[in-house]
Amino acid sequence: xxxxxxxxxxxxxxxxxxxxxxxxxxxxxxxxxxxxxxxxxxxxxxxxxxxxxxxxxxxxxxxxxxxxxxxxxxxxxxxxxxxxxxxxxxxxxxxxxxxxxxxxxxxxxxxxxxxxxxxxxxxxxxxxxxxxxxxxxxxxxxxxxxxxxxxxxxxxxxxxxxxxxxxxxxxxxxxxxxxxxxxxxxxxxxxxxxxxxxxxxxxxxxxxxxxxxxxxxxxxxxxxxxxxxxxxxxxxxxxxxxxxxxxxxxxxxxxxxxxx
Numbered sequence: 001x002x003x004x005x006x007x008x009x010x011x012x013x014x015x016x017x018x019x020x021x022x023x024x025x026x027x028x029x030x031x032x033x034x035x036x037x038x039x040x041x042x043x044x045x046x047x048x049x050x051x052x053x054x055x056x057x058x059x060x061x062x063x064x065x066x067x068x069x070x071x072x073x074x075x076x077x078x079x080x081x082x083x084x085x086x087x088x089x090x091x092x093x094x095x096x097x098x099x100x101x102x103x104x105x106x107x108x109x110x111x112x113x114x115x116x117x118x119x120x121x122x123x124x125x126x127x128x129x130x131x132x133x134x135x136x137x138x139x140x141x142x143x144x145x146x147x148x149x150x151x152x153x154x155x156x157x158x159x160x161x162x163x164x165x166x167x168x169x170x171x172x173x174x175x176x177x178x179x180x181x182x183x184x185x186x187x188x189x190x191x192x193x194x195x196x197x198x199x200x201x202x203x204x205x206x207x208x209x210x211x212x213x214x215x216x217x218x219x220x221x222x223x224x225x226x227x228x229x230x231x232x233x234x235x236x237x238x239x240x241x242x243x244x245x246x247x248x249x250x251x252x253x254x255x256x257x258x259x260x
Contacts, residue, residue: 022256075237079153082234088147089227095143096220098136099209107133108202108210130198136208138192140216141182145171147191147223156233162226173215180202 020248101108107129114124151163167188181196197205209216 005080007145011073021258026151029102062125078127078155078237079234081150082156082159082237085147085154085159085230086227088143088150089223089230091218092140092143092147092223093227095136096216096223099133099216100211100214100220101213104106105118106210106249108206128202130202132192133205133209134192136198137182137205139195140195141190141192144223146158151226154230157231159230162222162229166219166222166226169218173208176204176208176215180208182208 101107101135110126110128112124113127113129114122116122148163148167151159151166168186170190171184177184177190180200181193183191183193185191206214208214211217
């Protein structure tokens with residue numbers, strides 16, 4: 001016995017429930033034509049873009065605010081560092097001026113030196129006040145050490161390089177300084193042996209510390225340049241704006257005003 005099955009080619013019955021009224025709502029297949037039309041005409045896309053644009057704007061605003069805060073903090077730190085370098089440079093120049101001076105009150109002019117013996121007796125001789133020269137030279141050395149310490153710590157690469165250049169200059173005087181009991185240490189700081197210094201020949205001390213051809217003058221000149229550049233960079237840092245430009249101009253000071 002055979003059974004003949006006639007295939008049904010009309011499938012419209014499956015969509016009988018998809019009348020006109022359902023084309024704006026849900027059908028038996030759970031397909032929402034309203035959603036479809038919204039997707040098709042871009043309404044969803046516009047909504048999502050608006051939403052994420054607003055969210056992105058808030059994120060960008062917060063990021064910019066944080067960046068400005070960091071930039072401000074960094075700028076303040078740079079100003080403090082550079083100002084310290086400038087201050088130390090000025091102190092070193094002032095100290096050097098006392099030694100460099102060749103005027104009537106120069107430390108390297110002979111004068112009446114009065115000494116008091118242990119028994120209370122006094123005597124006066126004509127000569128150089130080695131104690132005063134040592135005190136001034138020791139002060140100069142301490143000021144130099146402090147200055148290069150500040151110059152090495154600053155975040156400015158140009159000031160770092162100039163400080164290293166000053167250290168190299170000092171190293172070139174190593175042998176001459178040694179004759180006056182002054183040692184150039186491994187970190188390029190200086191230390192002085194008081195006894196050896198005071199026993200040094202006065203000509204050696206003059207060549208190192210007195211006049212415009214001396215070691216002290218060379219150091220003071222270089223320190224003045226570094227200090228001036230540090231001041232300029234500090235002024236730049238003060239006037240740096242969030243737009244990446246400078247809000248004001250600045251000017252450099254004169255070199256060695258205090259000793260020339």
